[in-house]
Amino acid sequence: MYEAARIRKNVNGAGGGTRRGLWRTAPARVLAFTFASPAIAILAAALIALLILAVGVGAVEISVPQIFAILASKAGITLPFAYEAQQESVLMAIRLPRVILGLFVGAGLAVSGALLQGLFRNPLADPGLLGVSSGAAFFAVLAIVLGDRFLQGAFAAYSSFGLPLAAFVGGTLTIACVYLIAKRHGSLDTATILLAGIAINALASAGIGLLIFAADDAQLRTITFWNLGSLAGATWQSLLVAVPLMVLPLFLLRNIGRQMNALMLGDAEAEHLGIDTERLKRRMVLAVGLVVGAGVSITGIVGFVGLVAPHLIRLTAGADHRTLLPASALLGSALLIGADLLGRTAVAPAELPIGVITAAIGAPFFLWLLLRKRRA
Secondary structure (H helix, E strand, O other): OHHHHHHHHHHHOOOOHHHHHHOOOHHHHHHHHHHHOHHHHHHHHHHHHHHHHHHHOOOOOOOHHHHHHHHHHHOOOOOOOOOOHHHHHHHHHHHHHHHHHHHHHHHHHHHHHHHHHHHHOOOOOOOOOOOHHHHHHHHHHHHHHHHHHHOOHHHHHHHHHHHHHHHHHHHHHHHHHHHHHHEEOOEEOHHHHHHHHHHHHHHHHHHHHHHHHHOOHHHHHHHHHHHHOOOOOOOHHHHHHHHHHHHHHHHHOOOHHHHHHHHOOOHHHHHHOOOOHHHHHHHHHHHHHHHHHHHHHHHOOOOOHHHHHHHHHHHHHOOOHHHHHHHHHHHHHHHHHHHHHHHHHOOOOOOOOHHHHHHHHHHHHHHHHHHHHHHO
16 A cells, blocks of 8 residues: 555655745756756766767868857857858758757657557567558658659659658557557557567568569669668758657657556556556557657668667666656667767768668667576
8 A cells, every 4th residue: 555655646746835836847847857867967968979079070070169150150149260161061951950860860769669668568669679660661662652653743842741741650550550469358468569560560561662663763762761771861841840740749748757657567556546548558659650750751760779778778777767768868869879970980981871780789789688588
């Protein structure tokens, strides 16, 4: 009884009176939580340093003072640091949109992985392993081939909106199918989850192969982009379309950390604590489909970020979802930006696909998790 009461207090929120009034404002809560969690503070500082490094390193070198001088000039502020017009163009038109895209997509994939692992109570759950990324990519490729063929110029004019929408529909339908297949007698069969994900991945791959057979040369180059994954397609226009779709789930998942802590006890226990578990699961499914679909619509398939980031946070900072979700977002952003930085500098002037790098890192990590779970 005491434990249930303590968890109920943790889920519904504790504190009151003067203390609650003092920390009522959102900025104050964010600052208090950041300094109360060393993992969040360390990851935030590391991500900021990596962001500065990523926008400055490349074929055109841009120093840190020059970066701040260029950004300040856009706000009408002049700093005493000289820079060239080429450096300004590279920063504003190429690197900054690319890094911002990596920031949001990495965070979205990592949070989606943490949500799926909590939803299915399976530490091996991942948007890629469960077929969400493949399903989103299949619908995006379907829109490329059929939309360009049947809508012609109209699709080209609205492709920046049509592709994220198609990928979102594909990601949402895929995760909903996995959930319905794995649910049996009110519970989720963890073995069926991975088997359903493998089957959907195979179906999506077969569908993409069929579309490749029907595609022309220009469409084949675009489809290859989906299969390998890259941040090179980032533009300010694409960010304006995709970023809101990745940020919107944050409003759907307010205070979800406490609810997920209770959900880990089981559906019945969470319902006794006053949580509508089915509504919570629907919100999580919608959020994962929205985030992964919007990200895949621009970057293509990028695997294993949603698997690696949450596990590293669990190993270092614990399994409390109030810390796990924001920390996973920061680490996922850092992993994707770091992989992109490695991909475009390791074999310069050529560029390694980011999906290849994340797979090379994530696949051994996944095998280690399997062996660790087997020993346990």
